[in-house]
Amino acid sequence: MRTPASWVVVGLDNGGTCNNATVLDATGQFLVDHLVEIPSLVQEGPEAAVTALADAFRNILELTSTPLTLVRAVGLDTPGPASANGVISSKGSTNFNQVSWHGFDIRGALETELGLPVIYNNDANAAALYAHHRHFGDNAMRRSSVAAIVGTGLGGGVVENGRVVSGAAGMAGELGHVQIPLHGVLEADQPIPACNCGFEGDVESIASLTGIKNNLLPYWLSRFPDHPLASEPIGKAAKLLRGYGEKEDPLALAVFGQQARAIGKLFTIAANFTDPHAYLLGGGVVEAHPHFRQWFLNTVRETTELRREQLAVASFALVADLDMAGARGAAVAALERIQTGPAR
Ligand SMILES: [Zn+2]
Secondary structure, eight states, X not given: OOOOSSOEEEEEEEOSSEEEEEEEETTSOBSOOSOOEEEOOGGGOHHHHHHHHHHHHHHHXXXXXXXXXXXXXXXXXXXXXXXXXXXXXXTOOSSOOSGGGTTOBHHHHHHHHHTSOEEEEEHHHHHHHHHHHHHHGXXXXXXXXXXXXXXXXXXXXXXXXXXXXXXXXXXXXXXXXXXXXXXXXSOTTOOOOBOTTSOBSBSTTTSSHHHIIIIIHHHHHHHSTTSGGGGSOHHHHHHHHHHHHHTTOHHHHHHHHHHHHHHHHHHHHHHHHTOOSEEEEEEGGGGSOHHHHHHHHHHHHHHSOOOHHHHHHOEEEEOOOGGGHHHHHHHHHHXXXXXXOSOO
């Protein structure tokens, strides 16, 4: 923990069980170097949850000895789907399933509660923004990136000149639900993977824990019926798979190879769509054994078809510190908004 040398912004990452908070000063230094979490109370409804966010805000100011008068703005991120302005989907979502959440303006409610400007991003976009700034440092505002973050789903975002591309309805950068060519990804006799969103053959149907459990592992276990994971419940087997991948188990490498190639197909679409400076990869795979994560990144890179001119300027990288990325990305967005004003 440090104490501020200038005015600051606060970043609040709202999750299903906890809020994580951070403080960023005007020089771009984070005052918090580890996770600071308190319960988010989202299951108790909007009123309790907004109070819990305000508690997280006051708690992080106290821990960093930051006077309230130094705070210029607050960055907030939550899981989506939500509008670009932080209005939770009218259909609710996994985290916001109570009817009182449907269509709730969480950004506006927190702004009223704190009496400070609140800048909103969804959690995947906030993480992508942090990954971008961490990767490019001082050059961040002059660079573009696309980030794919493999978790329960496939999150990420698109960053252009240091700013998240959020779209007209706030739904840009939903990379998990981009449908990809499956040639070169699936085996000839493999069923087309289905996603919870209703699409078939999108990135998340392959490159996510859910994709492993629902689609890839059932198929590959039919090819390796004597594999030790065949006797485990499928959800548990899916979580254990990375450990097998680190030991170069053939079934696990087949599954993760398909994930990496799916991400490579996504990045090929990105190359022809926004032609970014960097292709960033995050999630559980980043915490894996160095040999395994390098193999995964190399497979992504080999599957991404770039033109010679693009190869000369593009980079591929793994992004770390993702447990703090939501709060930090939310804070970066708030700092940027204060320094440069609203996006045109
Ligand atoms: Zn989908």
